[in-house]
Amino acid sequence: MAGSECNNGCRGCLWTRRLERLRGIRVPPPEDVRGRGVRLAGREPTLRADLADVVAGLREAGAAGIELETNGRMLGYPSYVRTLRDAGVTRLVIKLFGSEEATWDAHTRVPGSYTQALRGIAVTRRVAPRVELVALLVPRRQAGAGLRELVDFAHELGFARARVELRLAKLDLTALPLLAADVRALCERPPVGMQVDVTTS
Numbered sequence: 001m002a003g004s005e006c007n008n009g010c011r012g013c014l015w016t017r018r019l020e021r022l023r024g025i026r027v028p029p030p031e032d033v034r035g036r037g038v039r040l041a042g043r044e045p046t047l048r049a050d051l052a053d054v055v056a057g058l059r060e061a062g063a064a065g066i067e068l069e070t071n072g073r074m075l076g077y078p079s080y081v082r083t084l085r086d087a088g089v090t091r092l093v094i095k096l097f098g099s100e101e102a103t104w105d106a107h108t109r110v111p112g113s114y115t116q117a118l119r120g121i122a123v124t125r126r127v128a129p130r131v132e133l134v135a136l137l138v139p140r141r142q143a144g145a146g147l148r149e150l151v152d153f154a155h156e157l158g159f160a161r162a163r164v165e166l167r168l169a170k171l172d173l174t175a176l177p178l179l180a181a182d183v184r185a186l187c188e189r190p191p192v193g194m195q196v197d198v199t200t201s
Contacts, residue, residue, distance in 0.1 A: 002040035002041055002042045002045035002048070002054075003042050003044050003045040003046075003047055003048055005043055006043040006044040006047070007047060007071070007073060008044070008071050008073075008108040008109070008110050008113060009110060010097070010108050011107065011109070013043075025040065025054055029058060029061055032062075033062055033063040034061065034062030034063070036063060037063065037065040037067060038058050038065070039067045039068075040054070040055070040066065040067065040068045041069035041093075042069075044070065044073075044074075045068055045069070045070060046068075046070050046073075046075070051084070051087075052083045052087040053087075055084065055087040055089055056087040056088055058088070059087070065090040065091065066088055066089050066091070067090070067091040067092075067093060068084070068089050068091070068092055068093065069093040069136065070093070070095070071094070071095050071097075071108070071117060072092075072094040072095065072117035072118075072121060073113060073116040073117055074120065075092070075094075075117075075119075075120030075121070075123055075124050076116050076119040076120040077123070078127045081120075081124050081127045081128050084131075085127070085128040085131055089128075089131060090131060091132040091133075091134060092124060092131055092134070093135075094117070094120070094121060094135060095117075095136045096117075096135050096150055096153060096154055096157075097113075098114070098142070098149075098153075099144045099149045099150060099152070099153035102144070103143060103144030103145050104117075104144075106142075107140075107142070118157070121133065125158070132161075133160075134159065134162065134163055135150075135157070135159040135161070135162040135163070136163050136165065137150040137151065137162055137164045137165070138164075138165045138166075138167060139164065139166070139179070139182075147164065147179065147186060148182060148185075148186065150162075150164075151186060151190075151191060151194075151196060152191065154194070155191035159194065160194055160195065161194065161195045161196075161197070162196045163197050164196060164198045165200075166183070166199070166200045167200075183198055
């Protein structure tokens, strides 16, 4: 668990329910990370004051790469992005909550979070072009948050890779046939030049 706080208030956040079960990240890490990739996720890791130290510590311990999962809002500060880049972050997985501002902000329950996250994406591309950006998509039934809408939006934003998480436990079972059809269509016709990985939980 990389963080215990979040600057969004997303409905149904899975990390809120995991807080009691997961251990926080420590440096030096209790296990051998030499030659392995490390994923930092949980609530919003960028709110940790010591995040850059954690990343640097993991790299010093031999981690091959550091993936950071974030809502992207703190990435709007160029100096902060440089700090993460210099500490050793190699991949940023940025959550996209909707293809429209109203859908996004309604989900996060933070007005302006859409604008801040998109600014963060733009700043990161400019300041840290070698850091890989991956879109994290969790489709919902709300307008602007369907599977194809989110994938097309990620493509419009310039993501070359998207990770789609289908959280089946949260889905209406009557929606599964339609979702299955959407997944098949996406796998058969992904956006040009974009890799899309689909996982279930």
